[in-house]
Amino acid sequence: MMKLCAILILFVFTTPSWGKELEAFPDLQLNDVQGLKEATRVLEEEVKLAARPQTYVLIDLVGSTIQIKGRGIGLHQIPIIRWSGESRNELKGIHKLVARPSVVRRKIDPGAAGEQEPISLADMPADYVLSCSPSMTIAVVPSTAGKTLLRSAAILGKSGWHYVQHWASSFFTDTPSTPTPHLQLTIAADHAQSLAWSLVDGMAIVIRRPTDK
Amino acid sequence: MGRLLLATSAGVLLFFWVVSALTTTRIAPDNPPALHSSPVQDHASLRPLQDRYKALSKQLSQLIPSQPYIVVDTARNRLYVKHQEKVVLDAIASTGSGVILDKPGEGNSQWVFDTPRGEFLVKTKLTNPTWIKPDWAFVEEGLAVPQNAAERAEQGVLGDYALGFGKGYFIHGTLYTRLLGKNVTHGCIRLNDSDLKGVYKLARVGTPIMIF
Numbered sequence: 001m002m003k004l005c006a007i008l009i010l011f012v013f014t015t016p017s018w019g020k021e022l023e024a025f026p027d028l029q030l031n032d033v034q035g036l037k038e039a040t041r042v043l044e045e046e047v048k049l050a051a052r053p054q055t056y057v058l059i060d061l062v063g064s065t066i067q068i069k070g071r072g073i074g075l076h077q078i079p080i081i082r083w084s085g086e087s088r089n090e091l092k093g094i095h096k097l098v099a100r101p102s103v104v105r106r107k108i109d110p111g112a113a114g115e116q117e118p119i120s121l122a123d124m125p126a127d128y129v130l131s132c133s134p135s136m137t138i139a140v141v142p143s144t145a146g147k148t149l150l151r152s153a154a155i156l157g158k159s160g161w162h163y164v165q166h167w168a169s170s171f172f173t174d175t176p177s178t179p180t181p182h183l184q185l186t187i188a189a190d191h192a193q194s195l196a197w198s199l200v201d202g203m204a205i206v207i208r209r210p211t212d213k
Numbered sequence: 214m215g216r217l218l219l220a221t222s223a224g225v226l227l228f229f230w231v232v233s234a235l236t237t238t239r240i241a242p243d244n245p246p247a248l249h250s251s252p253v254q255d256h257a258s259l260r261p262l263q264d265r266y267k268a269l270s271k272q273l274s275q276l277i278p279s280q281p282y283i284v285v286d287t288a289r290n291r292l293y294v295k296h297q298e299k300v301v302l303d304a305i306a307s308t309g310s311g312v313i314l315d316k317p318g319e320g321n322s323q324w325v326f327d328t329p330r331g332e333f334l335v336k337t338k339l340t341n342p343t344w345i346k347p348d349w350a351f352v353e354e355g356l357a358v359p360q361n362a363a364e365r366a367e368q369g370v371l372g373d374y375a376l377g378f379g380k381g382y383f384i385h386g387t388l389y390t391r392l393l394g395k396n397v398t399h400g401c402i403r404l405n406d407s408d409l410k411g412v413y414k415l416a417r418v419g420t421p422i423m424i425f
Binding site for chain 2: 023024028030031033036037039040043044046047050051053054055068070071072073075076103105106107108110111112116117118119120121123194197198200
């Protein structure tokens with residue numbers, strides 16, 4: 001009987017899934033009500049996405065990562081260096097990427113001698129805006145390391161332009177328009193290219209938002 | 214006049230950016246009053262939330278395939294066979310080149326030689342596969358597309374095995390092993406002979422293939 005108990009205890013504690021069920025967000029503090037609410041909301045969305053044969057993106061603003069996932073498995077992870085976003089509830093829910101970043105593709109010349117140069121990560125843009133449905137934009141900007149002044153000016157211009165567009169829209173239509181939810185993610189340039197490579201049209205995006213404690 | 218216009222535009226832009234920056238805050242939670250709830254309320258609402266979180270975490274972990282599955286990283290040209298979180302096989306692959314080819318006589322229509330991204334399933338497992346050359350294989354070489362189907366069959370170019378995952382895409386072998394690790398294919402995933410054999414043994418019809 002003792003042996004059986006020992007085997008059972010050993011089995012329970014060595015089963016791979018044991019304990020893992022609590023690790024959906026390892027950084028989450030289980031006594032943080034707001035954090036739990038947000039994590040639960042994201043998990044509800046993720047369970048829906050992971051149940052279908054597709055890859056999707058989880059932007060974890062708490063854990064500072066962008067993850068390409070499928071069936072709940074993290075396939076590829078990109079660290080976020082910095083982010084900023086407007087105080088908008090519209091970042092909740094599942095958003096669909098309207099179109100992946102465009103890339104200039106080379107054309108095959110039929111019958112021509114020699115191999116055609118393929119596209120590579122280096123051909124991918126590092127600075128782009130992702131439009132999603134329901135309405136949301138995500139600006140991906142490469143880290144300013146090494147090009148601080150130029151990049152800062154570009155980011156400043158982009159933020160300013162986003163605000164001017166919203167202001168102009170509300171001014172001319174004479175209605176108090178709600179600005180498009182906007183998120184800006186700063187990541188390493190090669191990671192930005194890698195993300196652009198992995199995205200596909202219509203890809204689902206879920207965002208885990210931080211909560212003020 | 215031009216300079217004045219430029220300076221005014223820059224000033225306006227700067228003004229809106231400053232206003233935007235001042236009004237942009239970190240994302241607030243949905244129910245701000247809950248932030249100031251008493252410890253008693255927090256404690257009462259904590260347990261059901263924790264239970265829900267644990268239940269959902271478990272539900273998500275149960276969606277992970279219990280059998281081995283295939284992951285393909287098209288940017289880095291790697292194929293992995295994984296079981297749970299463990300890598301069972303790690304192979305250098307060749308995936309889609311991303312180049313385009315005009316379809317003759319079809320206006321702006323083109324073939325795009327990308328490896329499809331997303332989740333697929335192994336649909337067929339073939340030994341000694343024959344390549345039935347599609348139209349693009351002839352067009353690419355500047356040849357006429359044959360009317361006779363028999364002229365499309367080519368033996369020995371796909372290796373010993375092929376695993377089909379739909380719409381004419383396969384994981385197969387290659388004669389051009391020097392190109393492994395590069396984006397050179399028309400969308401299929403090429404492996405060397407020994408890795409292909411390993412994948413063939415580990416995968417079954419229905420094995421998930423996750424491509425990103």
